[in-house]
Amino acid sequence: MNRTTLSLIAAVTAVAAVTAFAAVDGPSVSGASAPRAAANLPVQRTSLLCPAPSISDIADTSYTSFTPVTQGTASSGKAQLQAAGEQSADGTGSSQTGKDTKGSKGAKGGKKPAGQPVLTPKAPGTPVTGDTSGADGPALIGTADGRFAPGWTVQETTEVAAGTGRGLQGVNCTAADTDFWFPGASTAATRTDYVHLTNPDDSAAVVDIELYGKDGAIKSPLGENLTVPPHASKPILLSTLTDERQADLTLHVSVRSGRVGATVQALDAKVGGDWLAAAADPAGSLVLPGIPKDATDVRLIAFTPGGDDADLKVRLASPDGLITPAGNETLHVKSGMTTTSDLGAVTRGEAGSLVLTPTDQSVPVVAALQVIRGKGDKQETAFIPATAPVGTRATSADNSAKGTTLALAAPTATATVRVTASAGSEGGTATTKTYTIKSGATEDVPVPVPSGLKGTYALTVETVSGGPVYASRTLAATESGIPGFTIQTLPNDRGMVAVPKTTEDLSVLQK
Numbered sequence: 001m002n003r004t005t006l007s008l009i010a011a012v013t014a015v016a017a018v019t020a021f022a023a024v025d026g027p028s029v030s031g032a033s034a035p036r037a038a039a040n041l042p043v044q045r046t047s048l049l050c051p052a053p054s055i056s057d058i059a060d061t062s063y064t065s066f067t068p069v070t071q072g073t074a075s076s077g078k079a080q081l082q083a084a085g086e087q088s089a090d091g092t093g094s095s096q097t098g099k100d101t102k103g104s105k106g107a108k109g110g111k112k113p114a115g116q117p118v119l120t121p122k123a124p125g126t127p128v129t130g131d132t133s134g135a136d137g138p139a140l141i142g143t144a145d146g147r148f149a150p151g152w153t154v155q156e157t158t159e160v161a162a163g164t165g166r167g168l169q170g171v172n173c174t175a176a177d178t179d180f181w182f183p184g185a186s187t188a189a190t191r192t193d194y195v196h197l198t199n200p201d202d203s204a205a206v207v208d209i210e211l212y213g214k215d216g217a218i219k220s221p222l223g224e225n226l227t228v229p230p231h232a233s234k235p236i237l238l239s240t241l242t243d244e245r246q247a248d249l250t251l252h253v254s255v256r257s258g259r260v261g262a263t264v265q266a267l268d269a270k271v272g273g274d275w276l277a278a279a280a281d282p283a284g285s286l287v288l289p290g291i292p293k294d295a296t297d298v299r300l301i302a303f304t305p306g307g308d309d310a311d312l313k314v315r316l317a318s319p320d321g322l323i324t325p326a327g328n329e330t331l332h333v334k335s336g337m338t339t340t341s342d343l344g345a346v347t348r349g350e351a352g353s354l355v356l357t358p359t360d361q362s363v364p365v366v367a368a369l370q371v372i373r374g375k376g377d378k379q380e381t382a383f384i385p386a387t388a389p390v391g392t393r394a395t396s397a398d399n400s401a402k403g404t405t406l407a408l409a410a411p412t413a414t415a416t417v418r419v420t421a422s423a424g425s426e427g428g429t430a431t432t433k434t435y436t437i438k439s440g441a442t443e444d445v446p447v448p449v450p451s452g453l454k455g456t457y458a459l460t461v462e463t464v465s466g467g468p469v470y471a472s473r474t475l476a477a478t479e480s481g482i483p484g485f486t487i488q489t490l491p492n493d494r495g496m497v498a499v500p501k502t503t504e505d506l507s508v509l510q511k
Contacts, residue, residue, distance in 0.1 A: 041496065041499050043149050043496065045143070045144070047141070047143045048152065048175060048261075049175070049198040050063065050139060051139050051198060052137055053132065053137040054134075054137065055135050055165075056164075057135050058134075058161050058163070059134060059137075062156075062158075063119050063131065063157075065130075065154045066128075067079065067125075067144065067147070068150070069125045073147040075146075076147065077146015079145075080121075081130070081154065082117050082118060085231055118132075121144075121148060127424070141198065150495030150496065151494075151495035153395040153397045155170060155172055156171050157475065159477065164267045164269045165192070165268065166482070167484035169274050170275065170475055170488060173261075174261045174263060174278070176259040176261050177255075177259060178255040183248075184383055186249055187239045187249060188246065193264060193266050193267070194235040195235070196233060196235045196262065197226070198228070199258060199260050200259075204258065205255055205257060205258030205259060205260050207256065208223060208225065208256060209236065210252040210254070212336060213244065216337050220241045228260055248301050248338050250301070271380065272380040272381045272482070272484070274381055274487075276385070277489070279386045280385065280386045280387050282304070284358050284365070285356060285362075287387065287409060288368070288385070288386050289407055290442070290473070291346065291351075292347070292487075293349050297344060298347075299343065300331070300341040300343055300368075302333045302356075302367040303337070303338050304333045304335055304336070307335055309332065311359040312333065312359065313329070313356070314331055314354065315355045315356075317441055318347075318350055318351070319441055319442065322355065322411070331356070353470060354369060368384065371383065378482045380483055388491035389470050389491070390417075390463050392492060394491060396459045396473040396488060398475065399421075399459055399475065400475070404459070404473060405444050405476070406445055406461075406472075407471060407473075408443055410467055410468070410470075412468065413467060414437065414439045417436075417445075417462065419460070420432045420459070421449055422458040425455030426454035428451060429451045431451060434464065461490055472488060475488075
């Protein structure tokens, strides 16, 4: 391999660091030594997509943006959230919809002109909030670069006082992708489930939606070749795609062309509702962290997309270690069919995470939990999808001094975890605590709170040693006597990217 080729590889690597993607080259065919170990560098640009928050006229929605302070970032940069349809190709905004959006709380909730950002963060390390009200809140497209990009997190939280889906609904705004799995969707008579598809790009995206019930695939021609226009969002009511009414479905969103953000809003007429985030990619072993201590009913929904059935060992990571729930020791998941298991009040007043592992042959599976708190007419629902580990760092935005629970699980090895509470959005000083989670255990740790807290704050979770660690945050707020709550898992924030080191210069490219 000649010097020009090596220099071109170095140039491609430099570009990869900017876009948060990098590849490691193998040894040179000419016998040259392999590249040195990769360096972890902060990403330089990222984007997030927030679904339209509610169909209720009495909904109140808040957005919280937070970027943790990251060493090695650029000294400059910016981040902003704009209404879908109001973002031009250069990200500066254009009045395509003509629809006004609410401003930030700092502007006392006043409306901003079309094309203006809904929320603009000021500096890493301090949360910034914004809000909307009613059923006209738009989907948002967010971009961040420079010092705002590494670990950028945006939380969308909605309070609905009454009606279908009443309670607390929350979702982390997500990155665009091409493949999503949602075990836990439904077309039952009491459910109103929408899948929200948001396209951040300049060209249309073409999407297929597949539904799988207890007997296998559900034929749904209406879910094929769906077009999502550029810089736009499309909510699709699942019950319009099929006449079949099933309580438990697995929804698969695959993108033929382009990319989208996808999230399911699951609303129930009797037990409230919440957002169902996409589950982790199909895998042989899965962890679903942070089942509330006072959960009154827990339902496991699992699906295997491959050609083989899956046999899973079901265990609960409790504060004292791994235990097997009586009567739910294993789960057989038939290929292509959605399988459910009612676990009841499986946590029995203690913190817990569900751990699924193969009993024999490893078969890729996706899974999620539907969790209910309360009894009778005071029940509320949230979802816990299987998730990736925290890894180096994960962040949860929009926390309160009294309503936040942080669950940490170390299913296979003891881990040391550092948790930092940021400054408050309106005042307060950051603080940090370190915890040790023993192998096989889940703990609801005492959440650090900023001293002098005013407003909302963020929690940043870092794995110091051991692990892997899995985490989730529960946010609770009682509304009219109903224990409203929402749960968000905390996978790695993808704030750093591995970039192969090179000693080659690029001067030859100028010759």
